[in-house]
Amino acid sequence: MDLLALADFNLVARHGGFGRAARATGRPKATLSRRVTELEASLNLRLLERGARALRLTEEGRALHERTGALLTELEETAAAIASGGEKPRGRLRISAPLLFSQTAMGKLAAGFALKYPEVRLEVTTEDRAVDMIEEGFDLVIRVNPDPDDGLVGRIFLRDRLVAVASPDLVRPAADLAVPAIVRSEGDRLAWDVKTPTGLSTIAIKPVLALSSLLMVRDAVRAGVGAGRLPISLVSHDLANGALVHWGDIDGPDIALWTLYPSRRLLSARVSAFLDYLKQAFPKGTPDELAAYIGA
Template sequence: MDLLAIADFNLVATHGGVGRASRASGRPKATLSRRVAELEESLGVRLFERGSRNLRLTEEGRALHERTTVLLTEVAHVAEDIGSGTERPRGRLRVSAPSLFSHLAMGRIAAGFAAAYPDVRLEVTVEDRSVDLIEEGYDVVVRVNPDPDEVLVGKRFLRDELLMVAAPSLVRPPKRELDASPVRVVVLTTARENDEWTIVNGSESLTLSPDPILRLGTLTMVRDAVMAGAGAALLPRSLVTDDLAEGRLVSWGKASRKDTEIWVLYSSRRLLSSKVSAFVSYLGTTFPEGSPDELGAMARR
């Protein structure tokens, strides 16, 4: 595919017409019109609806414009950086991050990153849903226990273990009672039904049946409900470290299931820009050991 034709198409699409694009860029109108027509012919689709006074993008044209504008901008930045002998990160960097991680650490991470890379304009959106990085225009996503994805690549920068915790007033039943009857627990709304919990406490291993009396939307809400005595819960150690140390919660043991992993991911179908590379590296240096203690310490600062 002719990248010059795509660049000319985006120029016309951005300015809303061949004449305006020609005046803004200094390129001949005839050249722009020919390039767009050749691109339409090679793709076999119409990219513009042509009216008497202006051009309007078709659905196919809009999709092509949205998906190639960022790529061409990245190519231009890479070429400019190479030409000037530098790879200085710059431009807008859109990041999607989950709420708990953002609450504990993202403010300080963002401030430190902005100080280290003043030419990057960081924009962080907090949401627990799995966003579509490509379709929604994000450069980077932070995800908890992400599923394998052929479109996304990245690195794990934090690992956190799950503890079963409860308020001190909620005494852990003896092993024989845990084996015999369900345990009142608080879970996330996304928790699976009929999911047995196996808890390890020293050499003792317990398998119990949880009875979810509350289903709440965030881990912070779950922690608050547990401290109020509603039931026990599985919570990340980084979230409850202070509560355990100060006696607001007690631990019944560590969950035997896989630890929680936090990953930073970006698209494998885009050029790895210097701003994305800088952000990924910055997370790695912020959490060099990948330990939940580092996240908890950052939240306490």
């Protein structure tokens, strides 16, 4: 069996079409098509059903892709590791990270990682959307409370929680009155359920500002415009020095920051090094650690 043709078949299967595979890799579409046709001829099997607008794997093609795709990936990464000097991290490492984490911590993390691993060229893209790792060529993504994905594995490296905070000059009103508030979007709920030492209570809110960035929300809350829902790591220093007051923890699930990567038995040395570096930066993964890292 021609391994090059098998690799091209897996490339097309992974990207879902000749055109997508060609654009993602810079390979000629005609070459990919010819290689797959040659592989089908050598196996005497139809691996792909080619429609006018779509392409799908046959049952035999799906079985071949599932059994050989991971093996070829491991062979490629093994060869790359040998060519780059074994397990020493080097080469390009592309990471996608959410906006707030990038604004508050990623610059410092990236600088420290670059100093420790000067032969790795780190590229960080900031965005909150769920990127397609394979299609867009990312080695690692950092996401907040991601949806389950059978094609990815990952781990939680940080936890945070939302709190209701306000300027000391803003008095929390009685239960039947709404408090001015800064929200992320106009579609936010008009009440916050908060946990306090005395139990669960509800704060009615009247949005006065809608700001897409949590850093902007924090600055507006500091200025006394209204109350806000913010991660505790982002306001812990303000709470400690009295610039803000704590009205309670928002009732709901904690914020979990995950690192996600493709389901492979062999991780590249670059990805493994970055995962280890995150573990060193946040050994316990608590909100207090993130607050200290941001404030340092």
